[in-house]
Amino acid sequence: MQEEMQEGSGRSRKTAALVIFGISGIICLVAALFYVRYKNTHISTDDAYIDGRVHTVAAKVPGTVRQVHVADNQLVKKGDLILEIDAADYDVRMDEAESGLETEQAKLVEAEVRIETARKQLSELGYRLEASRANLELQEANLRQADWDIKRAEKLFQQEAISRERYEKTKTGHDVIAAQVKAARDQVRQVEMSLETQKSLIRQAESARASQGSTVRKNQSVLKSAALNMSYTNIYAPSDGYITKKSVEPGNQIQAGQPLMAIVPLEELWITANYKETQLTRVKAGQKVKISVDTYPGKKFSGRVDSIMAGTGSVFSLFPAENATGNFVKVVQRIPVKIVLDRDTDPEHVLRVGMSVEPTIRIQ
Known part of the structure; x- marks a missing residue:
């Protein structure tokens, strides 16, 4: 009797193990299918950063700085007086x-x-x-x-x-x-x-x-x-934005064309994502994008593909590659893709120019 019970218990354990193994296999198969489907419908890159317009503020006339009305990282509005040159x-x-x-x-x-x-x-x-x-x-x-x-x-x-x-x-x-x-x-x-x-x-x-x-x-x-x-002795903000790279103080002697500071409008940001050329087969303007930002782990931003650059990044580099020397090694090129952020993006999570991001484009 005891032997029969032990034999039944052994069969039960084998059955349970088979069931668990089967369920695990099914889960792995489903996960693999989902992963393959996801990889076929989404492309991502970590070679991406937030880009934006940077307005360089420069003097149009030489002179002595009389007064500076702004500080680094201060928010200004278009038309605000930011600097005065002695007008005597x-x-x-x-x-x-x-x-x-x-x-x-x-x-x-x-x-x-x-x-x-x-x-x-x-x-x-x-x-x-x-x-x-x-x-x-x-x-x-x-x-x-x-x-x-x-x-x-x-x-x-x-x-x-x-x-x-x-x-x-x-x-x-x-x-x-x-x-x-x-x-x-x-x-x-x-x-x-x-x-x-x-x-x-x-x-x-x-x-x-x-x-x-x-x-x-x-x-x-x-x-x-x-x-x-x-x-020109009164210098005004050319746009809304934040003051950055301020390099002038009252009493400084400045020259015409000398950069004094920059203004970055954070409301006009986009993402420049450098995708491999092999990833862009089905990428089109208007496709939805989810963006992860290193600064805000777990927070997702949304956007869409705006445009694809007409050439690879290497073409527009300062020293383009010269492949006519006989020592050619094929390298997958990267093409910049411009991604614009949705206007309803969470305003509490401020994005800044140069931040590293990881955009994922849904291509289907």
């Missing part, structure tokens, strides 16, 4: 430019007045020329009559029809009228010469005005440049 020198240049412009504008007004006066004088000379020509025509008509009278008087004198006294009187009248015609012609020529001289003076005055106008415009440009440089 630029204020002096503004005053000089304004004074120079006023002087040149006064000279331009004087040139305009001279032209206006010269044109009035030209108009008066025009009237004088018309009057002189009219007088010349009248005197020439009188001379024609005097010519006829002297010819008639000569004929009558030869016929002794008139006295010598009358003849001489007629001849004297003719000579007087001839002298008046000559004087009228000289007057016309003189007025014509004065008219041409006045026209030449007007052309010179207009040329001087054009030159002065150019000088005024040049001084306006100088004033505009001075005002622009004056405005």
Whole structure:
């Protein structure tokens, strides 16, 4: 009886072991199937980091830093005053430019007045020329009559029809009228010469005005440049974001183009993931992505594939690989993929540029 019980107990243990082994095998098989399915529908990489826009703040004009209104890691809004440069020198240049412009504008007004006066004088000379020509025509008509009278008087004198006294009187009248015609012609020529001289003076005055106008415009440009440089003494935040890499303090002497700090807008972040080229066969824009961040273990962020770079990372490196030397070793290339984060990402877990992440793309 005891032997039968022991024999039954042994069979039960064998059966239980077989059941456990079978269940374990099924679990392993299911797990393997799930793993294979997961690997076929998801791709991931740990060669990824958070990327973003970094706005470098640089001085546009040289000078001495008067005041810095921000500190490292401070949040600023677009348009906030973040730094002031001593504007004393630029204020002096503004005053000089304004004074120079006023002087040149006064000279331009004087040139305009001279032209206006010269044109009035030209108009008066025009009237004088018309009057002189009219007088010349009248005197020439009188001379024609005097010519006829002297010819008639000569004929009558030869016929002794008139006295010598009358003849001489007629001849004297003719000579007087001839002298008046000559004087009228000289007057016309003189007025014509004065008219041409006045026209030449007007052309010179207009040329001087054009030159002065150019000088005024040049001084306006100088004033505009001075005002622009004056405005550059106040530096404002180009965007919302956090101040980083601040390298300037009050009293520092800075140069134009010198980087002073950077602003990083954390609301405009994305992920640059360097996937192997063999992983990207079925990757397309719009596919969903789950992201693990080393800083926040257990926290998952969501996003989507935005785009795939047009070339591998090595193509855009400073020293691209040269494979034409005969010592070629094939290496799987990596292609950067841009992944944008969903806007409803947890705001309590702040992401920062440069953080290491592991994105997983669901490709089906």
